[in-house]
Amino acid sequence: MHLPFTPNHVQLISACYPPNAALLTAGPDYRPNSQELSRMTYYASNRPGKINKLASELEKRVRLDCRKAKAGNIRARSSLLITLAIIKALATECRRDLPLLTASLLASVNVTLTTLSSDLEIAARAGSVFTAWTTYTDGHLIGVDQSITQDYMSCLRAFTALGRFESQDQEVTNRTRLVGLAALTGVVTSEALYHSTQQLKTQVSIFMAAFVAPLLVVEVLSLDQEVSDVKTQPNSPYLSDFRNRPTMERRATSIHLHVTGELGPAGKDVANAAMRALSALFEHSNGSQAGVSIQAAIDSFNEISAWDKPEHCRWFAVRAAEWTQYQYRYSIPTRLVECLVQDQDAPHTTDRHRTLAAMITSVFTSPIPLVNLSTSDIISSLISVILRRVAKDPDDILLPALVECIASLGTHVYYADQIQDLAGELISRLTAVETNGVPVNGKSDLGRVRTEAVRCLLAGLLSLIHAAEVHDVSKEDGDECKTVHRAALAESGLTVHVEAEGKSARADGHVKPSRRASVSPEVWQDTLSLLCDGDYSVRADYCSTLVTYLEREIPKLWDFTDVDGVKRIRPIAEGPTQQASINYSVLFGDATTRLLNALHAHLYVLATSTNLGVATASHTPSSQRSVNGDTADDKSQGEDTEENAPSRRSLALPRTRKQSVMQRLLRNIPAKLSSFASVSATLSDYGNMLAVLRAVQLNLPIRGLLTGVPMLLALDTALQGETSTDAASVQRVQAIRELLAQTWLSIGKVWCCQGVIDIAQKAIPDGYENRLPTLPDASQGSFHAPRTPVPMAESAPEGSVRALDTEGLLLALVSCETVQEATSLDRQGLLRKFTAPWSAESSFKEDGQPPSANLRNGDGLAPLMKVPHAFMPLENLSRASLARSTRGVGVTDLREALEGRSSLSNTNLRETAPSLSTLEHTSTAHGEMHKLAPVRSRTSQQRNRFAGPGEVKDVLNRLGIGKANASGMLKPSFTSKKTESRITSNLTPPYKT
Structure with a gap:
């Protein structure tokens, strides 16, 4: 009442x-x-x-x-x-x-x-009321009304406490947690959470721990099963698409307690509820919101001590990326990398560092696509972390995990030049560290810090390329374990068997076409100086990396692969033109040839130099080590102020610095050595050199032959000047002789030249055991401990390798028909090519020069170069362009002559540009596909008014049209039929038996 x-x-x-x-x-x-x-x-x-x-x-x-x-x-x-x-x-x-x-x-x-809060029934009823409000609210009052905001945040803390409830009774714990998670699920599906980014950050930081904690008490396998249940059985259609429905059509869920007497909820039921809430949270977040959520999760890991469970943390990172919308997934690994960068200056490596690195690797190696990912920024950040950790401690246990992070970037290739760009970033930092070292604070072993930094970056470079290679291989008949490296085919045009992931490629070379560009030789060339580094562990790691690059990555000629993966020869559409381009590249050089020239120069320095490494002058006492691990007490090096000034420790012009260092090392090598006792190379270095030379000959047989044989002859000539009889010198001579014999033996086998094989085998006595250590296998995807060299024996070895018959080797090689057909050179041309004066300095200079335009001594001489000087006078600038052209005289040339091209020597026409200027442009026939730059042309009337009938008649007479050319100047200028047919004919691969 x-x-x-x-x-x-x-x-x-x-x-x-x-x-x-x-x-x-x-x-x-x-x-x-x-x-x-x-x-x-x-x-x-x-x-x-x-x-x-x-x-x-x-x-x-x-x-x-x-x-x-x-x-x-x-x-x-x-x-x-x-x-x-x-x-x-x-x-x-x-x-x-x-x-x-x-x-x-x-x-x-x-x-x-x-x-x-202790009354679970009342808490469930309060949670139902709260869920009804979160279902229908638009969130505008949160952050605006102070009283409402405070009550709302207080409710979130209360439900979070229920979600993290702990009790000795497991059933009570699970029931209480389910109540809290149910209420919080209403929050993550409400506009109150997503209306304001600032308020979202505050809210997520409050309740994220309640979502993560239940996942840590369940095994990862059980979590995977629950994830599949979440996908197949969604909670409610009103939760999954709540934003697509108007407010009036939404339906609020009710929270019900467990019925007394029934089997209580298990831990996996609580984990299921937490996963549903997390999936809804990341699914409804944009890029910045997803980053805030993953940051809140990382902060909650500190609160609930989750870093000692790396498997669960990795699982969470992968699932967070999977649950996030396709276009926003990049924010997950990006924020993880940012968190790792924030802790890069920690004095000691903790479980947080290792687990964060493992989470980053797991996200990148997962099959989840990550579009809009800034790989260049990520790899730059990871490199910075590596250098900071190395500066703190060269033996930091985080370094292998960071190398794996860099390698995992290779599994996501979204544009053709991505791996080349990432490798370029790594190589640029590698050269900077090699030259300038790593800045450290306090008393640290600068040489060891630099060594470990270089080794880490090398391991990251190798692992990055390997991961991209494995990611870009073919899977035959659904066999996930059988992979074939696409770059393992030899340059010769025949397929070879290549080991890849423990399997062999098929004999027909059935490979999948690559979706990415290979790392170019121009990018890789900056790393060659590591062959002559002062630390053996760096030299050994680089040799392993270099061999892998030569085998699987370096661009190779004649490697045609169709879309279906079948390798075919195109004799009609691309055969002749491509063949001419290949001929030119092989004979006169391309990017790969320049790399090989520099490589053989560095190998020669490694085999003969008495001083390896780079010394940097400083104002510290002479006993202090430089950034390269060498002492700075060498007066001759210290006086070189231009190359050793402290200001050169900046990152500017690393290539110029390296070239100057290489030039100084070359000046210390005489033409003939009188003693090998003081050579710095160890026995392991000669074994590593043998592996590199074999890789060059096997994978780049033509260009490797043309660039390698002169170096082998020069090294053999240096042995002839050996006069010392002490044990150390004799041992090195024997090592170099074995190196040369084994290399020549590989050349003979590659080209099926029995004469070379017989002569090389004669130098090796019967029963002789190879003393050169084998190159250790490259540790792809991991960072190993520093390798130690095998020193020379204390006494002279029993048995000796005889000196090679270089004259017999040359005669057998140049007489090989396979070599002649493959190089388009006859016996005399090959002999001139191989016996041309060679030195490490001249070969090193050629590595940075473009292909030579002087074709006067080659068999592929351009026809227009042999036009009489009266037709093309020396002062005519356009001759420079014609010198690089290989097209013959035809209708176009006759038309140009009629239009006044014969009067180009006239002073009135020198300032007038032709219709298409090829000056300072490389011809497309030389393999460099650069387009000609068109310029404003003259009108035909302007050209014709300078070309009178007499001039045209004179030009026609000089071309041999109209009357016989009595002078005979034109006849011998063009290439003979024999030479022309040899240039345009299909090359026979060197592997032909």
Whole structure:
């Protein structure tokens, strides 16, 4: 019975409650009177101005009942449950005017959870009310109204505490956590979370630990099973697409407790609920929001001590990237790298560092596509972390994990030049570290810091290329283990068997066409100076990396692969033109040839130099080590101020610095050595050199032959000047002789030249055991401990390798028909090519020069170079372009002559540009596909007015048209039929038997 003058809204609310005597028996549902509740909600929905009064009255009742229930009043507890049900019904029916109800609703839920958080039934009912509000709110009041924001954040903390509840009773723990996670799931599917990025950061930092903690108590295999359940059985269509439905069509979920007596929820059920919430969180986030979420997860790992469970952390990182929208997935690994960079200056490596690196690697190696990923920024950040950690401690246990991070970038290739760009970034930093060292603070072993930094970057470079290669291989018949490296085919045009991932390529070379560009020789050439590094571990690691590059990465000629993966020869469409380009590249050089010239120069220095490495002058005492590990007490080196000035430690012009260092090393090598006792190379260095030379001859047989044989002859000539008889000198002579014999033996086998094989085998006595150590296998994808060299024996070895018959080797090689056909050179041409004066300095200079345009001594002489000087005078600048052209005289030349090209020697025409200028451009026939730059041409009238009938007649006579050329100057100028047919004929591969 209501008292007189009771307000109408109070009467409507009071009518929803059962009589006081029935409150004790209202359970277990504790529902209000349905008829009276409908009347109240109808009243509120038709009179929005009364909603505030209704909400205030209900808030008063909640506060009163909470105070009484906390004291043990059972009726007050029942009344509180009914009041919360009334608030939920009011929020559901008055969803259009929910902002009028928000303040009282959040205050009521906050008071309830703060006062009676231990009562699980009341917490579940409060969670249902909170979920109803999160379902229909637009979130505009969060961050605007201070009181509402404080109550909302307090509710989040309360539900987070329920989600992280711990108890000795596992069933109670799981039931409580399910209640908290259910309420928080309503938050991650609400506009209240995503309306403001600033508020999202605050909210996610509060409840993220509740989502992550349940995942750590379940095995990873069980988590994978639960993930599949989440995909196949979504929670509710209203949760998965809540943003696509208008507010009026949404439906709020209710939180129900576990029924007493039934089997309680297990830990995997709690993990399932947490995964559903996490998947909804990342699925509904954009790039910045996903980054905030993963940052909050990393912070929660510190709070719940999750770093000692790397498997769970890696699983979480991969699933977070998978759950994020396709176009925003890049934010996950990017934020992980940023977190690693923030901790790069930590004094010691912790579980956090190792686990973060493992998470980054797992995300990159997963099959999840990561579009819009800035790989260049990521690899730059990882390189910076490596250098910082090495500067702190050369033996830092984080270095192998960082190398794996760099390698994992190779599994995501999104554009053709990506791997080349990443390799270029690594090589640029590698050359800078090689030349300038790593800045360190305090007393540190500068030489060891530099060595480990170079080795780390080398391992990252090798692993990056290897990962990209494995990622870009073919899978035959669904066999995931059988992979074939696409660059393993030899230059000769025949297929060879190549080991890849423990399997062999098929004999027909059935390979998948590459989706990426190989690392160009121009980029790789900056690393060759590591062959002559002062530290053996660097030299050994680089030799392994170099051999892998030569075998699998360096561009090779005649390697045609169609879309279906079958290698074919194109004799009609591309055969003659491509063949001419190949001939020119082989005879006169291309990027690969320049790399090989520099490579053989460095190998010669390694085999004969008495001083390896780079010394840097400083103002410190002479006993202090330089950044290259060498002492700075060499006066001759210290006086070279231009090359050793402290200002050169900057990153500017590393290539210029390296060239100057190489030039200084070359000046210390005489033409003939009188003693090899003081040579710095170890026995292992000669074994590594043999592996490199074999890789060159096997993978680049033509260009390797033309550039390598002169170096082998020069090295053999240096041995002839050996006069010392001490044991050390004799041992090195024997090592070099064995190196030369084994290399010549490989050349003979590659070209099937029995004469070379016989002569090379004669130099090796019967029963002789190879003393040169083998090159260790490249550790692809990992960072190994420094390798130690095998020193020379203390005494002279038993048995000796005889001196090679170089004249017989040359005669046998140049007489080989296979070599002649492959190089398009006859016996005399090959002999001139091989016996041309060679030195390491001249070969090193050629590495940076473009292909020579002087074709006077070659068999492929351009026809227009032999046109009489009267037709092309020396002062005519256009001759420079014609010198690089290989096309013959035809109709076009005759038309140009008629239009006035014969008068180009006229001084009036020298300032007028031709219609297409080829000056300072390389011809397309030389393999460099550069387009000619068109310029403004003269009109035909302008040209014709300078070309009179007499001039045209004179030109025709000089070309041999109209009357016989009695002088005979033109006849011998063009290439003979024999030479021309040899140039345009298909080359026979060197592997032909």
